[in-house]
Amino acid sequence: MTLLPLDRNELFDRNVPGTTPVLNQMRVGIAGCGGLGSIAAVSLARAGLGYLILADYDRIELSNLNRQHYFVSDIGRYKTDALAEHLRAVNPRIRLTLHSCRLTPENLLNIYSTADLLIEAFDRAEDKIWLIETWSRGASSKPVIVGNGLAGYGRNHEIQITRTGNVYFCGDMTSQMSMGLCAPRVAIVANMQANLAVELLMDTRCHDHSE
Amino acid sequence: MITVNNRDELSWHDGMTVQDILDVMGYTYVLIMVTVNGVLVHSEDYSGTKVPDEADVRVIHIMHGG
Numbered sequence A: 001m002t003l004l005p006l007d008r009n010e011l012f013d014r015n016v017p018g019t020t021p022v023l024n025q026m027r028v029g030i031a032g033c034g035g036l037g038s039i040a041a042v043s044l045a046r047a048g049l050g051y052l053i054l055a056d057y058d059r060i061e062l063s064n065l066n067r068q069h070y071f072v073s074d075i076g077r078y079k080t081d082a083l084a085e086h087l088r089a090v091n092p093r094i095r096l097t098l099h100s101c102r103l104t105p106e107n108l109l110n111i112y113s114t115a116d117l118l119i120e121a122f123d124r125a126e127d128k129i130w131l132i133e134t135w136s137r138g139a140s141s142k143p144v145i146v147g148n149g150l151a152g153y154g155r156n157h158e159i160q161i162t163r164t165g166n167v168y169f170c171g172d173m174t175s176q177m178s179m180g181l182c183a184p185r186v187a188i189v190a191n192m193q194a195n196l197a198v199e200l201l202m203d204t205r206c207h208d209h210s211e
Numbered sequence B: 001m002i003t004v005n006n007r008d009e010l011s012w013h014d015g016m017t018v019q020d021i022l023d024v025m026g027y028t029y030v031l032i033m034v035t036v037n038g039v040l041v042h043s044e045d046y047s048g049t050k051v052p053d054e055a056d057v058r059v060i061h062i063m064h065g066g
Helices: A019-023 A035-047 A079-090 A125-138 A183-210 B018-025
Strands: A027-031 A051-055 A095-099 A117-120 A144-147 A160-164 A167-171 B002-004 B008-010 B032-036 B039-041 B056-061
Touching: A019 A183, A027 A035, A035 A051, A035 A079, A035 A117, A035 A183, A051 A079, A079 A095, A117 A125, A117 A183, A125 A144, A125 B039, A144 A183, A160 B056, A167 A183, B002 B018, B008 B018, B018 B032, B018 B056
Parallel strands: A027 A051, A027 A117, A051 A095, A117 A144, A144 A167, B002 B056
Antiparallel strands: A160 A167, B002 B008, B032 B039, B032 B056
């Protein structure tokens, strides 16, 4: 891929004033690079986030393409590798750390130790639970943003943010994957996670500056 | 009085635990997360965690999908 000379100021010229220099200094961890993770990552890259830590053990299959930010040409590749290429196609200067491995309660905190916040983007509810429990034990002062209830279609009004402590849940809180996953609703929740991440990162920085 | 999920109210009694609340409310779905006044209670601690009067308890069902 040939990269054109890139002017960061021009790339983020339409960003919300004041966000670009702040977000460029921030690190977000994303646990899982499927529907939620890949879409949230692309939105954060476009928002001007400087650093992403991505982890997923899986490779891309055709059945992923109905909702995940991958293409036919990506099939068979590690999700982390393909997503990194797509993110750099948006912003060649984005800094990435990739982990093509299975996340576990044993390695989670180490992999995301430098992240300012974590976006949870797993498929299985059991995995979401151990991630929240592990994060709350080891990094309780940092937010974790969980996707919870994104299946089906329609029902925009049911998608919301529920906060308890430093755990934020984005979704309708009730729909199960067995209903089927449809791109618009997955993308709404993923972008709600990304949007909340930007808000929390900006709030953190504003709070730091006020002290 | 205990408030559960900003909606239901339960009478509080001395020694009341998270597990007591789950039993009274009839929660049988195992994929849940519980917080008491914003603090996460781990599943192995449900029976040993006492809930103070006036507590804000959240029981959140965790859904598959991502």
